Amino acid sequence: MTLEPGGNGRGGQSAAEIVHEIEGSAPGVTVELEPEQELLMVNMGPHHPATHGVLRLEVELEGEVVRDLRPIVGYVHTGIEKSCESMAFWKVIPFVERMDYLSYFFNSEAYCGAVEKLIGLEVPRRAQYLRVLHMELNRLHSHLVWLGTTALDVGAMSVYFYCFRDRDRVLDMFEMSAGQRMHTRYFQVGGVAEDIPEGWEAKARELIDVIKRGLSQYESLLDRNEIFLMRTKNIGVVDRERLLELGVTGPLLRAAGDPWDLRKEAGYLVYDELDFDIPVGTVGDGYDRYRVRLAEMRESLKIIEQCLDGLPDGPWIADDRKYVLPPRSELSTSMESLIHHFKLVTEGFRVDPGEVYYPIESPRGELGCFVVADGSAKPVRVHFRDPSFVNLQSLRDMAIGEYVADLIQTLAMLDPILGGIDR
């Protein structure tokens, strides 16, 4: 009797006995395959509890060991980039926010920043501070979701709930300032949509304490947990050079020891005025990735604190009527404002021909937006360099020769967001 009468071919046998032989093989090394009948082809996903969305992995298993792996993407492809081409510049913002649905502020900053660079629009300092504030809160939110799901994938169930508890506190802040918890459309070309309401600052300071408490809680649950160490130490190691070859950025690269962070390197917005460190790892294994992200959350808290302390007064959006909607109050008193408003809402603003690439540091790495304008009110091309997509390439190097369980852990440590990968 075969193992799977309806299945597509090779049966797998002797899972128990093959386990110990690959310990020496480094990731990225092509493994000599045994005769083919030893391999068991498993489709992980698109419906699988551990793929964080609709990612499909075609995995070839020799017993419990991953011998080959092909990530197959495209299950949530929604054609956002193409749709953007038929929208006025300002109407694109809510679209791009929905790509990487855990870092919507970063998406809109990448896009708005690109358009601002294209038209040479100066963003007021208060708006820059507000953007940094919201992006760092967003980084916290994204990393909290990452931590929760990763912990769940290695079996630490409770951490998931603790993380989501704190993450909801972050979303409360977004709700307060932007009216929405996710996909806020808070960033505008020229600044932010609205000033923060009264009490926001106090609530943010409260939140810092909450997150700090939470972080020490997660650290006490995981940092020195023997099982967690066994599951993450020296698992999925890929060296810095290989990661650079693959174009991997973000916490993955930093965990491998490369302090590459666009907040420092590119110095966009007011990041060069703020004092924060870039945490790096040494080995580049799962544990380093975990530690780097947790340290990043502490750095984010530092940035938020500094932004709250140094938040300047002034306008929160540029005063350029060609690109920015006039204040609501002027519409009933000023004819010019009404005309500007009408033009901006119906046609949108025109952008002189040109192209620009604007990269920022999202929670997952370099998130770049490439915008081409041809003088009309709609972009000719909007393209995102999404870090999840690029980082996913390294999964093969990380996971081949490891166990299935490590594949799951490695995938979780990659923190891929399928909405961003497929777009």
Add this chain to the structure above:
Amino acid sequence: MIPALPIADTNFVDATWILILKSLVIFIVILSVVPVVLLAERKLLGRFQNRYGPNRVGPYGALQPLADVGKLLSKQGFRPTGAVPGLYEVAPALTILAAVLTLAILPFGDVQGGVGLYGIDVPIGILYFFAFGALAFYGLLLGGWASGSKYSFLGAMRSAAQLISYEMAMGLSLLGVVLMAGSLSLVEIVKAQGEIWFIVPQIVGFLIFMVAGFAETNRAPFDLPEADAELVAGYSTEYGGMRFGSYFFAEYMEILIISGIASTMFLGGWMGPGPSWLDPIWMLAKMLAITFIFIWIRATLPRFRYDQLMSFGWKVLIPLATLNVLVTAVLVVVW
């Protein structure tokens, strides 16, 4: 099969009608404790995790297990095309059968009013428990294999390997107690703990037994056969309805059994202050206390990896258990 068991050697034999009555009582009691454990697990996990747990069905969510069973019972009995007919249906029944049969030897009290408060006092006692514990794994193995799914198959392979590795450590960990009590009979073992519970001299054995017990029941952190992140639901992936319910029920029954054996072997079984009619309640309380540890651990610890589980079993637990037995043996002889 029954006559082959040396029943004549037991300390106390009940009349047949009492045996039948007793088996019914045990069955009913445990079958009503299992839903309580189910509910307790969900409520406690909820509390551990900053949420409420079930609180919609009945007061305090008390009827949630009933609602779950009702739902499972009303499901269509579905069999995937790739499954092996016959075996696919038998496997869950086998698991739950083994679990129920093991209950027979748990002593809830000594002979009271001419009736022993246990199903049967077999002289092979603890071996009976191992025999049926091993049988339960056939259920998992067959179920995983007969489902015709790769995830189920991997889960079944894992549980087979886990069984072999941890059954030994478990057996060895109890051997110390057996040496000290000088009997395999669970009733005798409880009686031997009159002066001091065996958890004190046999603390190493107790810890090894608990660790192995977690592995035997496929509970976190050893829940590899049903590791949801990797294998979806392991051996029970393709099961639905009450067949899945049987696996689920059997798992919780196994937890109760492991807790029961642990309280019998190490925590003085039914012994406790108060009149003798309290004995069964003490036993149940001890069982539930250990079950609480099962739930607590589940809420706290991440999961082992397959090879780590193996090497932990073979390289740590078994040598430690062997050492424990040797030291105990020497001490028993010297004293």
